[in-house]
Amino acid sequence: MNLLFQLLVNGLIVGALYGVVAMSFVLIYKASRIVNFAQGEFLLIGAWACWWLLTHWQLPFYIGFPITLAFMMIFGVVLQVVVLRPMIGEPIISVIMVTIGLSIFFQALMKWMFGVFAKPFPAIFASPTVNVFGLDVQTVYVVSLVISILIMAGFGWFFKFSRMGLAMRATAFDQQVAQSLGISVRQVFAMSWAISAMVSAVAGVVVGVVNGVSSALSFFGIKVFPAVILGGLDSVVGAVVGGLIVGLLENMAHYVDSQWLNFGNMYEIAPFYVLIAILMVKPYGLFGTKDIERV
Amino acid sequence: MTTTSMIPCGDFKTRYATDTTIFPTATSRNFAILGIVLLAVAPAFLDRYWLNLLIQIGYLGIAALGLNILVGFTGQISIGHSAFFGFGAFASAWINNRFGIPVALAIPLAGVLTTAVGMIFGVPAARLKGLYLAIATLAAQYILQDFFARANWFTGGVAGTIAEPFSLFGFVFDTDGRYFYVVLFYMVVMYLLATNLMRTRDGRALVAVRDHYLSAEMMGINLTKYRTMSFGISAFYAGIGGALYAHYLQFVSVEGFTILFSIQFLGMIIIGGLGSIMGSLMGTAFMVLLPELMQASTDLLSGTAVDRMLNLKDSIAFLREMAIGVVIILFLVFEPDGLAHRWKQIKAYWKLYPFSH
Numbered sequence: 313m314n315l316l317f318q319l320l321v322n323g324l325i326v327g328a329l330y331g332v333v334a335m336s337f338v339l340i341y342k343a344s345r346i347v348n349f350a351q352g353e354f355l356l357i358g359a360w361a362c363w364w365l366l367t368h369w370q371l372p373f374y375i376g377f378p379i380t381l382a383f384m385m386i387f388g389v390v391l392q393v394v395v396l397r398p399m400i401g402e403p404i405i406s407v408i409m410v411t412i413g414l415s416i417f418f419q420a421l422m423k424w425m426f427g428v429f430a431k432p433f434p435a436i437f438a439s440p441t442v443n444v445f446g447l448d449v450q451t452v453y454v455v456s457l458v459i460s461i462l463i464m465a466g467f468g469w470f471f472k473f474s475r476m477g478l479a480m481r482a483t484a485f486d487q488q489v490a491q492s493l494g495i496s497v498r499q500v501f502a503m504s505w506a507i508s509a510m511v512s513a514v515a516g517v518v519v520g521v522v523n524g525v526s527s528a529l530s531f532f533g534i535k536v537f538p539a540v541i542l543g544g545l546d547s548v549v550g551a552v553v554g555g556l557i558v559g560l561l562e563n564m565a566h567y568v569d570s571q572w573l574n575f576g577n578m579y580e581i582a583p584f585y586v587l588i589a590i591l592m593v594k595p596y597g598l599f600g601t602k603d604i605e606r607v
Numbered sequence: 608m609t610t611t612s613m614i615p616c617g618d619f620k621t622r623y624a625t626d627t628t629i630f631p632t633a634t635s636r637n638f639a640i641l642g643i644v645l646l647a648v649a650p651a652f653l654d655r656y657w658l659n660l661l662i663q664i665g666y667l668g669i670a671a672l673g674l675n676i677l678v679g680f681t682g683q684i685s686i687g688h689s690a691f692f693g694f695g696a697f698a699s700a701w702i703n704n705r706f707g708i709p710v711a712l713a714i715p716l717a718g719v720l721t722t723a724v725g726m727i728f729g730v731p732a733a734r735l736k737g738l739y740l741a742i743a744t745l746a747a748q749y750i751l752q753d754f755f756a757r758a759n760w761f762t763g764g765v766a767g768t769i770a771e772p773f774s775l776f777g778f779v780f781d782t783d784g785r786y787f788y789v790v791l792f793y794m795v796v797m798y799l800l801a802t803n804l805m806r807t808r809d810g811r812a813l814v815a816v817r818d819h820y821l822s823a824e825m826m827g828i829n830l831t832k833y834r835t836m837s838f839g840i841s842a843f844y845a846g847i848g849g850a851l852y853a854h855y856l857q858f859v860s861v862e863g864f865t866i867l868f869s870i871q872f873l874g875m876i877i878i879g880g881l882g883s884i885m886g887s888l889m890g891t892a893f894m895v896l897l898p899e900l901m902q903a904s905t906d907l908l909s910g911t912a913v914d915r916m917l918n919l920k921d922s923i924a925f926l927r928e929m930a931i932g933v934v935i936i937l938f939l940v941f942e943p944d945g946l947a948h949r950w951k952q953i954k955a956y957w958k959l960y961p962f963s964h
Contacts, residue, residue: 347738398940404737405684406939409877412686412870413939417932424925534749534866537742545738581753584746588731591743595734 315570319563325453327559328460333515333532334539334551335467336508342484342546343504346396346407350415351512352533356422358384358513359520359529364426366434373436377517381510388509389502396505397498419530430526456518463511464552471548476503484546538583542590544600553598558583627806646791650784658783660895665790666851668891669797671875672884673844676801678873679881680810681837682817683732684741687748688872691842693755693864695721695849697762700770700859710773710854714793717850718843724751725842729835748866755861767860770853781857790851797844802884804840813837817882867928874935880945889946897934898927 333351340348361383365376395414399407437451470477482490483500491497516529539558543550565582596602620626630636650658674688699717702708708716728747732740755762762768772781773789780786804810812833815823824830853859871894879890905923942949 347741395936395940402939402943405678405682405881406877406943408684408738408741409873410936410939412873413932413935415932416867416870417929417936420925420928420932424922424929534745537745541739541742577753577756581749584749587746588743588750591735591739592731595736595739597739 316567319567320560321449322453323560323563324556325457325559326562327556328457329515329518329555330532330535330539330559331552331555332460332463333512334536334543334555335464335548336511337536337540338543338546338548338551339467339480339504339511340508341540342548343480344392344396344501346399347404347411348508349408349411350418350533351508351536352530353415353418353422354384354388354509354512355516355519355532356525356527356529357387357418357516358509359516359525360422360426361513362517363431363433363520363525367431380513380517384509384513385506388505388507391509392502392505396501415530415533419527423527426525428527430524430528432524433521436521450522452518452521456522459514459518463514467548476500480504535583538587541587541597544597546601547597547599550597550599561586629802629806643791643795647788650787655783658787660899662783662787662790662855664888664892664895665787665794666848666855667872667875667895668848668888669794669851670845670848671872671879671891672797672801672887673841673848674872675876675879675881675883675887676804676813676844677837677841679876679883679886680805680817681813681834682820683834683837684737685744685838685841686741686866686869686873687728687744687746687751688841688845689864689866689868690748690751691721691725691845692849692852692868692872693859693861694724694751694842695846696770696853696859697755697768697849698846699850700768700853701761703771704768710771711775714773714847714850714854718846721846721849722839722843725845726835726839729838729842732838733831733834745866748869752861752864755864762859762861765861767858770857770859772857773854786855790855793847793851797847798884798888801844805884809833809836814882870935871931874931876945877935878938878945880947883945883947885950886945886947889950893946894931897930901927901930 333355336354337348337351340346340351358380362376362380365371365379366373369376371379391414395410396407399410437455440451442449442451442454471481479490479495480500480503482493482495483497487497490500515532519529519532535558536555539554540551541554542557543552543554561582562579566579569578590597630639646661649661653661670688670692674685677683677685695717698720699710699713702713702716702720703710728744732743735743756764758764772779773786774780780789805814812823812828813836815826815828816830816833816837820830875890875894876887877890878893879888880886902923938945
């Protein structure tokens with residue numbers, strides 16, 4: 313029973329991280345109608361950048377981490393301006409393929425620069441585990457849950473009350489009308505990529521601290537898809553819900569697997585089965601907008 | 608009009624048959640025949656290295672054509688093609704090993720079996736559009752990969768499976784020079800099939816679904832049927848390609864059919880040109896020759912300062928992956944219509960010189 317509870321907590325924490333990454337994915341999709349297959353590589357690049365600053369330059373975490381975030385912001389903007397801007401107005405397959413190309417490129421680049429083996433982060437917290445309700449939970453997990461919730465709240469505030477967030481929602485709703493009301497759509501696009509890259513990097517650093525940094529991080533980018541699809545592609549709330557569902561589902565599958573099935577990798581594959589099943593019933597996900605199309 | 612070697616300026620066709628002909632002029636037909644004849648005598652002149660590359664282009668080209676029918680002609684994005692390719696490879700080996708059916712029959716049967724699997728994943732796909740579909744096929748990729756690793760009875764699990772060499776009436780095609788003809792035969796047949804499919808009512812229906820599915824539905828095209836059908840056809844091609852691959856290597860392991868391989872297939876059709884039959888072949892050739900070119904340049908540079916700086920020997924695998932990514936991006940940004948379109952323009956230029964049109 314204790315194992316089940318531990319897995320539930322784990323699922324919630326990992327799910328919250330998935331939710332954060334899914335949210336940054338949805339942010340790009342909502343603003344610029346681009347499906348970013350390189351989302352996982354954002355995690356990877358952010359984590360490696362932070363790792364490099366902390367180990368190579370021996371910076372303390374509270375300095376290295378903001379530098380990483382600033383770098384990721386610039387990286388996101390540059391990527392949008394250089395690669396994605398020429399793709400505006402191209403068919404969906406081309407845009408998808410460009411982000412896939414980016415994903416392959418960055419993944420290989422990271423392997424080339426930092427090697428294929430996982431590298432551990434230097435210790436960041438004073439004590440590796442803390443006691444929560446009689447359970448030993450890694451400090452990183454607690455912190456990551458807090459960070460996730462903060463980011464989600466931040467997103468909520470950003471979209472509801474800040475000028476930029478309003479501009480983004482307007483752009484997502486109708487690009488042409490937004491433009492005619494004086495919103496700089498270019499700025500919105502660049503901004504959405506910057507924020508998305510930054511938030512993903514936070515998740516990347518957290519996962520890196522837990523498991524060490526390696527190319528396996530980019531699998532997060534793939535795991536985000538079930539989360540996003542479950543929630544519906546253009547729903548920020550849906551992304552969070554979907555992330556939590558996928559996180560819990562993984563851990564529950566792991567539990568079932570370890571107790572009865574002994575498949576060994578149910579953990580990895582269960583979300584995809586559920587994804588297919590959900591799509592059979594609801595082709596637009598749980599919270600996605602249904603397109604009403606007219607000729 | 609097929610008697611002249613040049614098409615006169617203007618459109619003088621009076622029948623649909625002349626409009627949809629495969630070879631608009633006698634010259635184009637003769638060139639195609641010449642190409643096949645040249646390929647047929649190729650094993651006599653080429654060494655094993657080039658034959659191996661040609662065979663690779665052959666079976667990958669068949670699978671790429673299948674993906675092009677799905678993505679380029681029907682407009683359904685699929686990111687799981689290599690899983691079907693792998694399924695075809697395992698299916699052919701399994702049919703041959705388990706039931707003792709000769710390889711020559713096992714290959715088409717593997718194609719049929721893969722079609723069935725493609726249809727299974729095609730059923731949910733029939734309701735999905737654009738991106739939701741892309742991600743459903745991504746799920747198919749992972750589910751099938753997982754199945755390969757798990758189904759010991761079918762794939763030999765982690766150990767992989769042995770595939771017998773192709774033989775016909777006791778004559779064994781076990782060398783590159785011999786197997787080349789098997790692949791050539793299949794390639795010519797499959798490419799002709801696809802070309803003719805696009806000239807039929809069904810083929811035109813697929814294109815209509817791509818161009819505007821709502822209008823297509825209003826004109827009486829059964830969307831569900833054609834979407835599922837195009838998944839099936841695409842899986843069939845992938846299965847045949849995979850089966851040819853299995854009996855060429857005579858061993859299939861569960862490792863190779865990853866998402867990266869699927870993306871390479873997508874790269875092939877993007878580079879060749881979406882919705883172009885010959886483009887699939889050109890793109891495949893490009894994708895197969897690109898790593899070889901990189902390897903050759905690495906060998907050329909070995910020992911030089913560049914080599915020492917980049918540590919080429921160890922990093923060639925990563926550089927290769929990076930090159931694939933970069934090439935896909937560059938093609939999409941600078942040459943979105945692909946090689947086939949460029950080739951048409953070059954032909955038109957020569958035909959019309961010194962006039963512009």
